[in-house]
Amino acid sequence: MYTHIKLSVLVVIRLLPLSLILYLGCTKPAEIEKLKDEKFSIVTTTTQVTDLVRRLTGDNCRVISLMGPGVDPHLYKPTARDMTAISSADLVIYHGLKLEGKLAATLRKAKDLKVYSVCSVIPQGNLLQSKESDVNYPDPHVWFSPSIWIQCMNGLAKFLAKELPVNETEIFKKAHVIEKEFLDVAAWAKKQFNDLPLNKRILITSHDAFRYLGDFFGLKVIALQGISTVQEAGLGDRTNLVDYINRNKISCLFVESSVNPKALEEIAKETGISIGKPLFSDALGSVENSSIGPARKSFSHDTWSGMMAYNVRSIIDGLDP
Protein backbone atom coordinates (compact mmCIF):
# COMPACT_ATOMS: atom_id res chain seq x y z
CA MET A 1 0.00 0.00 0.00
CA TYR A 2 2.79 2.40 1.11
CA THR A 3 4.83 1.53 -1.99
CA HIS A 4 1.77 2.09 -4.14
CA ILE A 5 1.22 5.62 -2.70
CA LYS A 6 4.91 6.43 -2.95
CA LEU A 7 4.97 5.37 -6.58
CA SER A 8 1.85 7.41 -7.34
CA VAL A 9 3.43 10.50 -5.76
CA LEU A 10 6.56 9.98 -7.81
CA VAL A 11 4.49 9.66 -10.97
CA VAL A 12 2.58 12.90 -10.14
CA ILE A 13 5.82 14.77 -9.45
CA ARG A 14 7.25 13.56 -12.75
CA LEU A 15 4.15 14.73 -14.53
CA LEU A 16 4.10 18.20 -12.89
CA PRO A 17 4.26 20.90 -15.51
CA LEU A 18 7.59 22.70 -15.66
CA SER A 19 5.87 26.06 -15.00
CA LEU A 20 4.48 24.86 -11.62
CA ILE A 21 7.90 23.53 -10.54
CA LEU A 22 9.39 26.89 -11.50
CA TYR A 23 6.63 28.71 -9.53
CA LEU A 24 7.35 26.70 -6.37
CA GLY A 25 11.05 27.37 -6.84
CA CYS A 26 10.37 31.12 -7.10
CA THR A 27 8.25 31.46 -3.89
CA LYS A 28 9.84 34.12 -1.69
CA PRO A 29 11.30 33.00 1.67
CA ALA A 30 8.83 35.23 3.62
CA GLU A 31 5.89 33.60 1.87
CA ILE A 32 7.26 30.14 2.62
CA GLU A 33 7.62 31.14 6.28
CA LYS A 34 4.01 32.30 6.29
CA LEU A 35 2.84 29.01 4.81
CA LYS A 36 4.80 27.09 7.45
CA ASP A 37 3.60 29.30 10.32
CA GLU A 38 0.46 27.69 11.66
CA LYS A 39 0.65 29.29 15.12
CA PHE A 40 -2.40 30.98 16.64
CA SER A 41 -2.10 34.56 15.42
CA ILE A 42 -2.91 37.61 17.55
CA VAL A 43 -2.99 41.18 16.25
CA THR A 44 -2.34 43.82 18.92
CA THR A 45 -2.80 47.58 18.67
CA THR A 46 -0.66 49.67 21.08
CA THR A 47 2.88 48.85 22.25
CA GLN A 48 1.68 48.46 25.86
CA VAL A 49 -0.87 45.82 24.81
CA THR A 50 1.74 44.09 22.61
CA ASP A 51 4.11 43.86 25.56
CA LEU A 52 1.51 42.11 27.76
CA VAL A 53 0.39 39.70 25.02
CA ARG A 54 3.97 38.79 24.04
CA ARG A 55 5.00 38.17 27.63
CA LEU A 56 1.92 36.07 28.45
CA THR A 57 1.95 33.93 25.30
CA GLY A 58 5.72 33.57 24.77
CA ASP A 59 6.51 31.46 21.70
CA ASN A 60 3.08 29.85 21.61
CA CYS A 61 1.52 32.53 19.39
CA ARG A 62 2.43 34.75 16.48
CA VAL A 63 1.91 38.35 17.71
CA ILE A 64 1.59 41.11 15.11
CA SER A 65 1.78 44.62 16.58
CA LEU A 66 0.11 47.41 14.57
CA MET A 67 1.83 50.31 16.36
CA GLY A 68 5.51 50.69 17.12
CA PRO A 69 7.72 52.97 19.26
CA GLY A 70 6.89 56.68 18.90
CA VAL A 71 3.44 56.07 17.39
CA ASP A 72 0.61 58.17 18.86
CA PRO A 73 -2.46 55.89 19.27
CA HIS A 74 -4.90 58.87 19.49
CA LEU A 75 -4.04 59.84 15.91
CA TYR A 76 -3.47 56.34 14.53
CA LYS A 77 -5.12 55.40 11.24
CA PRO A 78 -4.93 51.75 10.16
CA THR A 79 -3.25 51.09 6.81
CA ALA A 80 -4.49 48.65 4.17
CA ARG A 81 -1.76 46.28 5.36
CA ASP A 82 -3.07 46.51 8.94
CA MET A 83 -6.59 45.67 7.75
CA THR A 84 -5.24 42.55 5.99
CA ALA A 85 -3.41 41.51 9.19
CA ILE A 86 -6.58 42.10 11.23
CA SER A 87 -8.82 40.12 8.89
CA SER A 88 -6.49 37.10 8.88
CA ALA A 89 -5.89 37.08 12.67
CA ASP A 90 -7.38 34.51 15.06
CA LEU A 91 -7.77 37.23 17.67
CA VAL A 92 -7.37 41.02 17.96
CA ILE A 93 -6.44 42.54 21.32
CA TYR A 94 -6.76 46.29 21.82
CA HIS A 95 -6.49 48.78 24.65
CA GLY A 96 -9.96 50.42 24.63
CA LEU A 97 -11.33 53.50 26.48
CA LYS A 98 -11.15 55.32 23.12
CA LEU A 99 -7.33 55.41 23.20
CA GLU A 100 -7.09 54.06 19.65
CA GLY A 101 -9.53 56.62 18.22
CA LYS A 102 -11.56 55.21 15.34
CA LEU A 103 -9.63 51.93 15.15
CA ALA A 104 -11.48 50.37 18.10
CA ALA A 105 -14.88 51.10 16.54
CA THR A 106 -13.70 49.54 13.25
CA LEU A 107 -12.60 46.42 15.15
CA ARG A 108 -15.85 46.09 17.08
CA LYS A 109 -17.90 46.41 13.91
CA ALA A 110 -15.90 43.81 11.97
CA LYS A 111 -17.87 40.60 11.38
CA ASP A 112 -16.45 37.18 12.36
CA LEU A 113 -13.61 38.83 14.27
CA LYS A 114 -12.82 37.97 17.88
CA VAL A 115 -11.74 41.12 19.74
CA TYR A 116 -10.82 41.81 23.36
CA SER A 117 -10.08 45.07 25.18
CA VAL A 118 -7.51 44.85 27.99
CA CYS A 119 -9.34 47.67 29.82
CA SER A 120 -12.65 45.76 29.90
CA VAL A 121 -11.87 44.39 33.40
CA ILE A 122 -11.29 47.77 35.11
CA PRO A 123 -14.14 48.67 37.51
CA GLN A 124 -15.68 52.03 36.54
CA GLY A 125 -14.81 53.49 39.95
CA ASN A 126 -11.06 52.98 39.37
CA LEU A 127 -11.03 55.14 36.24
CA LEU A 128 -10.17 58.86 36.28
CA GLN A 129 -12.59 60.99 34.29
CA SER A 130 -11.49 63.56 31.71
CA LYS A 131 -11.30 67.10 33.06
CA GLU A 132 -12.28 68.64 29.74
CA SER A 133 -15.56 70.54 29.94
CA ASP A 134 -17.04 69.57 26.57
CA VAL A 135 -16.33 65.84 26.76
CA ASN A 136 -16.86 63.31 29.49
CA TYR A 137 -15.04 60.00 29.12
CA PRO A 138 -12.57 57.95 31.16
CA ASP A 139 -8.88 58.83 30.93
CA PRO A 140 -7.39 55.92 28.93
CA HIS A 141 -3.73 56.20 30.13
CA VAL A 142 -4.24 53.48 32.75
CA TRP A 143 -0.85 51.73 32.23
CA PHE A 144 0.68 54.48 34.41
CA SER A 145 -1.12 53.06 37.44
CA PRO A 146 0.79 49.87 38.38
CA SER A 147 -2.24 48.49 40.26
CA ILE A 148 -4.65 49.03 37.34
CA TRP A 149 -2.16 47.66 34.81
CA ILE A 150 -1.66 44.52 36.94
CA GLN A 151 -5.46 44.15 36.96
CA CYS A 152 -5.49 44.45 33.14
CA MET A 153 -2.63 41.93 32.81
CA ASN A 154 -4.40 39.37 35.02
CA GLY A 155 -7.69 39.88 33.14
CA LEU A 156 -5.87 39.35 29.85
CA ALA A 157 -4.19 36.21 31.24
CA LYS A 158 -7.62 34.77 32.13
CA PHE A 159 -8.97 35.58 28.68
CA LEU A 160 -5.92 34.11 26.88
CA ALA A 161 -6.02 30.97 29.04
CA LYS A 162 -9.61 30.36 27.85
CA GLU A 163 -8.62 30.96 24.22
CA LEU A 164 -5.51 28.77 24.48
CA PRO A 165 -6.50 26.03 26.99
CA VAL A 166 -3.41 23.94 26.11
CA ASN A 167 -1.20 26.77 27.42
CA GLU A 168 -3.36 27.65 30.45
CA THR A 169 -0.86 26.61 33.16
CA GLU A 170 2.02 28.35 31.38
CA ILE A 171 0.02 31.58 30.93
CA PHE A 172 -0.93 31.76 34.64
CA LYS A 173 2.66 30.99 35.66
CA LYS A 174 3.86 33.87 33.46
CA ALA A 175 1.16 36.19 34.85
CA HIS A 176 2.41 35.45 38.37
CA VAL A 177 6.02 36.33 37.39
CA ILE A 178 4.89 39.54 35.61
CA GLU A 179 2.78 40.64 38.59
CA LYS A 180 5.76 40.20 40.93
CA GLU A 181 8.01 42.20 38.55
CA PHE A 182 5.45 45.05 38.21
CA LEU A 183 5.06 45.24 42.00
CA ASP A 184 8.87 45.40 42.41
CA VAL A 185 9.10 48.22 39.84
CA ALA A 186 6.25 50.11 41.54
CA ALA A 187 7.85 49.82 45.00
CA TRP A 188 11.26 50.89 43.58
CA ALA A 189 9.64 53.93 41.88
CA LYS A 190 7.58 54.87 44.96
CA LYS A 191 10.68 54.97 47.14
CA GLN A 192 12.40 57.37 44.74
CA PHE A 193 9.41 59.69 44.38
CA ASN A 194 9.02 59.73 48.18
CA ASP A 195 12.62 60.98 48.46
CA LEU A 196 11.82 63.95 46.19
CA PRO A 197 11.18 67.25 48.10
CA LEU A 198 7.42 68.01 48.19
CA ASN A 199 7.75 71.36 46.35
CA LYS A 200 9.50 69.60 43.44
CA ARG A 201 6.79 67.00 42.83
CA ILE A 202 5.23 68.81 39.84
CA LEU A 203 5.28 67.13 36.43
CA ILE A 204 4.51 69.32 33.39
CA THR A 205 4.11 67.50 30.07
CA SER A 206 2.79 68.06 26.53
CA HIS A 207 -0.46 66.12 26.79
CA ASP A 208 -2.41 64.89 29.80
CA ALA A 209 -1.20 61.28 29.92
CA PHE A 210 0.31 61.13 33.41
CA ARG A 211 -2.65 61.60 35.78
CA TYR A 212 -2.65 57.93 36.87
CA LEU A 213 1.11 58.17 37.50
CA GLY A 214 0.55 61.34 39.54
CA ASP A 215 -2.27 59.69 41.51
CA PHE A 216 -0.27 56.58 42.29
CA PHE A 217 3.05 58.23 43.17
CA GLY A 218 1.86 61.55 44.64
CA LEU A 219 2.90 63.98 41.89
CA LYS A 220 0.96 67.04 40.77
CA VAL A 221 0.47 66.66 37.02
CA ILE A 222 -0.12 69.53 34.58
CA ALA A 223 -0.37 69.28 30.78
CA LEU A 224 -0.49 71.76 27.93
CA GLN A 225 -2.91 69.68 25.86
CA GLY A 226 -5.87 67.62 27.05
CA ILE A 227 -6.20 63.86 27.42
CA SER A 228 -6.16 63.31 23.66
CA THR A 229 -3.59 64.75 21.26
CA VAL A 230 -6.28 65.32 18.60
CA GLN A 231 -6.81 68.96 19.64
CA GLU A 232 -3.87 71.34 19.87
CA ALA A 233 -3.38 73.68 22.83
CA GLY A 234 -4.99 77.11 22.49
CA LEU A 235 -3.32 80.45 23.21
CA GLY A 236 -5.13 80.68 26.57
CA ASP A 237 -3.73 77.30 27.68
CA ARG A 238 -0.21 78.47 26.83
CA THR A 239 -0.55 81.77 28.69
CA ASN A 240 -1.92 79.97 31.76
CA LEU A 241 0.95 77.48 31.70
CA VAL A 242 3.60 80.21 31.37
CA ASP A 243 2.01 82.02 34.38
CA TYR A 244 1.96 78.80 36.40
CA ILE A 245 5.64 78.06 35.62
CA ASN A 246 6.71 81.56 36.66
CA ARG A 247 4.60 81.59 39.83
CA ASN A 248 5.74 78.14 41.02
CA LYS A 249 9.42 78.45 40.01
CA ILE A 250 9.24 75.25 37.94
CA SER A 251 12.68 74.16 36.72
CA CYS A 252 11.94 71.51 34.09
CA LEU A 253 9.34 70.57 31.45
CA PHE A 254 8.95 67.16 29.83
CA VAL A 255 8.21 66.42 26.19
CA GLU A 256 6.96 62.98 25.09
CA SER A 257 8.35 60.45 22.61
CA SER A 258 5.03 60.10 20.76
CA VAL A 259 3.86 63.76 20.79
CA ASN A 260 5.14 66.77 18.80
CA PRO A 261 7.43 68.68 21.23
CA LYS A 262 7.24 72.07 19.42
CA ALA A 263 4.70 73.88 21.67
CA LEU A 264 6.39 72.82 24.91
CA GLU A 265 9.84 73.69 23.54
CA GLU A 266 8.56 77.21 22.77
CA ILE A 267 7.26 77.57 26.34
CA ALA A 268 10.61 76.39 27.76
CA LYS A 269 12.36 79.02 25.63
CA GLU A 270 9.91 81.74 26.69
CA THR A 271 10.25 80.93 30.41
CA GLY A 272 13.96 80.11 30.26
CA ILE A 273 13.63 76.70 31.90
CA SER A 274 15.11 73.39 30.80
CA ILE A 275 13.54 70.40 29.07
CA GLY A 276 14.05 66.97 30.60
CA LYS A 277 14.64 63.73 28.72
CA PRO A 278 11.63 62.91 26.50
CA LEU A 279 9.25 60.64 28.41
CA PHE A 280 7.47 57.58 27.08
CA SER A 281 3.79 58.44 27.29
CA ASP A 282 1.47 56.67 24.84
CA ALA A 283 4.05 54.33 23.28
CA LEU A 284 6.79 52.18 24.75
CA GLY A 285 10.34 52.44 23.39
CA SER A 286 12.68 50.33 21.33
CA VAL A 287 13.95 46.84 22.14
CA GLU A 288 17.50 48.10 21.50
CA ASN A 289 17.56 50.37 24.58
CA SER A 290 17.19 49.53 28.24
CA SER A 291 17.16 51.12 31.71
CA ILE A 292 18.21 49.93 35.14
CA GLY A 293 15.34 49.27 37.54
CA PRO A 294 14.92 47.49 40.89
CA ALA A 295 17.75 45.19 42.09
CA ARG A 296 20.06 46.79 39.43
CA LYS A 297 18.20 44.74 36.80
CA SER A 298 18.16 45.96 33.20
CA PHE A 299 14.74 46.27 31.50
CA SER A 300 14.29 46.74 27.76
CA HIS A 301 12.37 49.89 26.74
CA ASP A 302 9.82 47.90 24.73
CA THR A 303 8.47 46.52 28.04
CA TRP A 304 6.29 48.18 30.71
CA SER A 305 9.04 47.77 33.32
CA GLY A 306 11.69 49.31 31.02
CA MET A 307 9.38 52.25 30.21
CA MET A 308 8.70 52.84 33.92
CA ALA A 309 12.37 52.53 34.92
CA TYR A 310 13.37 55.05 32.23
CA ASN A 311 10.51 57.50 32.99
CA VAL A 312 11.02 57.44 36.77
CA ARG A 313 14.77 58.13 36.46
CA SER A 314 14.22 60.83 33.83
CA ILE A 315 11.50 62.60 35.88
CA ILE A 316 13.60 62.58 39.05
CA ASP A 317 16.76 63.71 37.22
CA GLY A 318 14.78 66.58 35.65
CA LEU A 319 12.93 67.72 38.81
CA ASP A 320 15.83 67.34 41.25
CA PRO A 321 19.07 67.61 39.24
Ligand SMILES: [Zn+2]
Ligand atom coordinates in the same frame (compact mmCIF):
# COMPACT_ATOMS: atom_id res chain seq x y z
ZN1 LIG B 1 -2.53 60.04 25.29
